[in-house]
Amino acid sequence: MELSQRKRMILQAIIEDYIATAEPVGSRNIAKNHDLGLSAATIRNEMADLEDMGYLEKPHTSAGRIPSEMGYRFYVDSLMQRYSLTVEELAGLQKSMDRKYDQLEGVISEISDVISKVTHYPTVVAFPRENKSRLRSVRIVLVEEKLALVVVVTDAGVVKNRQVRFSNAVDYAAIDAVSSFISKNLVGLCAADITPARMMLMYEAMGDYGELLKVVVSFVMECLREDCAKVYIGGASNILNNPEFSDIDRAREFFSFIDSRENVSKMLSLMGNDSDDISIKIGSESGVDEMRDTSIVVANYNVGDKLRGKIGIIGPTRMDYARVVSSLEMINDRLGEILNRILGQ
Amino acid sequence: MELSQRKRMILQAIIEDYIATAEPVGSRNIAKNHDLGLSAATIRNEMADLEDMGYLEKPHTSAGRIPSEMGYRFYVDSLMQRYSLTVEELAGLQKSMDRKYDQLEGVISEISDVISKVTHYPTVVAFPRENKSRLRSVRIVLVEEKLALVVVVTDAGVVKNRQVRFSNAVDYAAIDAVSSFISKNLVGLCAADITPARMMLMYEAMGDYGELLKVVVSFVMECLREDCAKVYIGGASNILNNPEFSDIDRAREFFSFIDSRENVSKMLSLMGNDSDDISIKIGSESGVDEMRDTSIVVANYNVGDKLRGKIGIIGPTRMDYARVVSSLEMINDRLGEILNRILGQ
DNA sequence: TGTTAGCACTCGCGCCTCCCGAGTGCTAAC
DNA sequence: GTTAGCACTCGGGAGGCGCGAGTGCTAACA
Numbered sequence: 001m002e003l004s005q006r007k008r009m010i011l012q013a014i015i016e017d018y019i020a021t022a023e024p025v026g027s028r029n030i031a032k033n034h035d036l037g038l039s040a041a042t043i044r045n046e047m048a049d050l051e052d053m054g055y056l057e058k059p060h061t062s063a064g065r066i067p068s069e070m071g072y073r074f075y076v077d078s079l080m081q082r083y084s085l086t087v088e089e090l091a092g093l094q095k096s097m098d099r100k101y102d103q104l105e106g107v108i109s110e111i112s113d114v115i116s117k118v119t120h121y122p123t124v125v126a127f128p129r130e131n132k133s134r135l136r137s138v139r140i141v142l143v144e145e146k147l148a149l150v151v152v153v154t155d156a157g158v159v160k161n162r163q164v165r166f167s168n169a170v171d172y173a174a175i176d177a178v179s180s181f182i183s184k185n186l187v188g189l190c191a192a193d194i195t196p197a198r199m200m201l202m203y204e205a206m207g208d209y210g211e212l213l214k215v216v217v218s219f220v221m222e223c224l225r226e227d228c229a230k231v232y233i234g235g236a237s238n239i240l241n242n243p244e245f246s247d248i249d250r251a252r253e254f255f256s257f258i259d260s261r262e263n264v265s266k267m268l269s270l271m272g273n274d275s276d277d278i279s280i281k282i283g284s285e286s287g288v289d290e291m292r293d294t295s296i297v298v299a300n301y302n303v304g305d306k307l308r309g310k311i312g313i314i315g316p317t318r319m320d321y322a323r324v325v326s327s328l329e330m331i332n333d334r335l336g337e338i339l340n341r342i343l344g345q
Numbered sequence: 346m347e348l349s350q351r352k353r354m355i356l357q358a359i360i361e362d363y364i365a366t367a368e369p370v371g372s373r374n375i376a377k378n379h380d381l382g383l384s385a386a387t388i389r390n391e392m393a394d395l396e397d398m399g400y401l402e403k404p405h406t407s408a409g410r411i412p413s414e415m416g417y418r419f420y421v422d423s424l425m426q427r428y429s430l431t432v433e434e435l436a437g438l439q440k441s442m443d444r445k446y447d448q449l450e451g452v453i454s455e456i457s458d459v460i461s462k463v464t465h466y467p468t469v470v471a472f473p474r475e476n477k478s479r480l481r482s483v484r485i486v487l488v489e490e491k492l493a494l495v496v497v498v499t500d501a502g503v504v505k506n507r508q509v510r511f512s513n514a515v516d517y518a519a520i521d522a523v524s525s526f527i528s529k530n531l532v533g534l535c536a537a538d539i540t541p542a543r544m545m546l547m548y549e550a551m552g553d554y555g556e557l558l559k560v561v562v563s564f565v566m567e568c569l570r571e572d573c574a575k576v577y578i579g580g581a582s583n584i585l586n587n588p589e590f591s592d593i594d595r596a597r598e599f600f601s602f603i604d605s606r607e608n609v610s611k612m613l614s615l616m617g618n619d620s621d622d623i624s625i626k627i628g629s630e631s632g633v634d635e636m637r638d639t640s641i642v643v644a645n646y647n648v649g650d651k652l653r654g655k656i657g658i659i660g661p662t663r664m665d666y667a668r669v670v671s672s673l674e675m676i677n678d679r680l681g682e683i684l685n686r687i688l689g690q
Numbered sequence: 691t692g693t694t695a696g697c698a699c700t701c702g703c704g705c706c707t708c709c710c711g712a713g714t715g716c717t718a719a720c
Numbered sequence: 721g722t723t724a725g726c727a728c729t730c731g732g733g734a735g736g737c738g739c740g741a742g743t744g745c746t747a748a749c750a
Contacts, residue, residue: 026742039694044743062701062742141486141496143504151486151494159488159508236581237600246593248585255582255600371713384723389714407713407730 024064116235121315128309191224244316272298369409428667461580473654536569589661617643
């Protein structure tokens, strides 16, 4: 059943009032504050209808109405208007983003903090994961007798490196042998291509240098696979500004969840895979029990060609969706620019 | 004025009861639960004395006493007995620490989580900083035409590296020239030695390669200086288990403070510089206003020779000092071992 | 037929009051 | 010096009350 234009207006007014005040909203208030040209009584009738249809709820008989999850869903899908950041907000944002960044993780976590400051909600970020990237090259740099730096470059243009210590001294001959062996045999492959059987064969083929090869290859595999995405959480304390979390048990539940990287990483991995755009999960839609009365707005960002990470904002279901979505869109664009600038592309 | 043996016993009993229950403790309870062979009335008299001397406080007339900061201070200095972790606790600890670690920051943050789990308090870690380290060597690895990896090794045995992008293509000749120039002119120096004037001279001397040199040297400087220590915070939600933080405003204050890396880093830098051992700041002793009614227990850990980081536990002033100190000592020892194992020393 | 005014009814919330009990300090007796 | 007894204090929880915001229904109006 379609909602009449009038019902839509009233529903929007209710949701926006509730988002702003966190108090159940009554018919009189709507009549007074929004210029709908309707009396409280008429609005009351419409509200009763909207409740029957499932868009509104009553916390108790003699209070106003609050939006249901279904109400919020309809709001974000059909009613919500984009909010434009004010000039001051934009200026502040610009300032924080013009800092010089040099490392991927640094930028991303910094941006996460910026978003928290703008939206007043906690922000979670999943650093990019690279599952299907292929090996472009491997360099082994001998730093000391038993210490080398292994540099792995993937075709997504990402460079990873790690120090590796050996139990025995290693000479340049060994390094060269292993390097060229890898160049010949592994370049162009992705994680799935390098099977354990293949690895065994390689180790045998290398004879004395097998141990060295093993260490290097296992790091290469790790770079190509990178399965447990690293996450960063910024501005977590912002959640406490919302009256929904003034109950200490509710707050504890939230922070316990957020404290665990695995939880957050798992949650993010469930989200935003469907669309390229911004995706919104309201309350129980996230499928994560601890987050049953929070909403999450997630955007994907791209690093270079193949890599993508996720950046999301967590708030109560009574979140200021319009503002959050606009801020996230706006920043996500700039994030792309900055990342590309860093990667020199 | 010296405390009599009897006063010490009573003070200890009061503090330990208060730590356990978070409720003001009364004379009757002490008489009943601790076998001191004294009546409530006697204990009452002693308590009045202890209050006069500043070791105890009364929240209001008709409640029991709670320890003052001075009381806690005396407790940790003179009364506290080391707590021994139970067999189960040790086993659990061992299990979490036996995981294979490969990267410094990974270990340290993991250990931080472990400590939080054992102590039920939040843990803060400052990753090692290296202020007085001297440059041992610099390697520049050309990855692509405009992309190089700069590897800096300090005499503390620490290797840092970063990708550097150039605006123009760079060839091997340039790389070699800059490398050998740095080797000749900068090796053996620490951050303070490399003055701006000296840098200017160097840039001029290098002529065409000046820009390249500039980029590399600024990274070198950064490695040698490393002024804003990176921090990690684990188990922050644990703070909410303490009734002191069931007031939402108090909780918000704590989380806002903790949310900012700078705050935490600054706080840690104020602490534990005096002794090699574990240092305890009670309430206002930390000198940080937001932390006025929390206590912080900090230990230093060593990485290799010259590097040291800090690891600290934050709780209410009514913190279980005995347990926290023992856990921290115990884990800090193991941390040293693990770090050394990783560094292969 | 849709809209509005009026009115009785509901019910959460804040406020006040009162009482209980834990704890103290003092005094007097042992 | 220690202890028992007692009057006094005061925070906090329980219960009662009234206010006010909000509803749903009915009846009148355009």
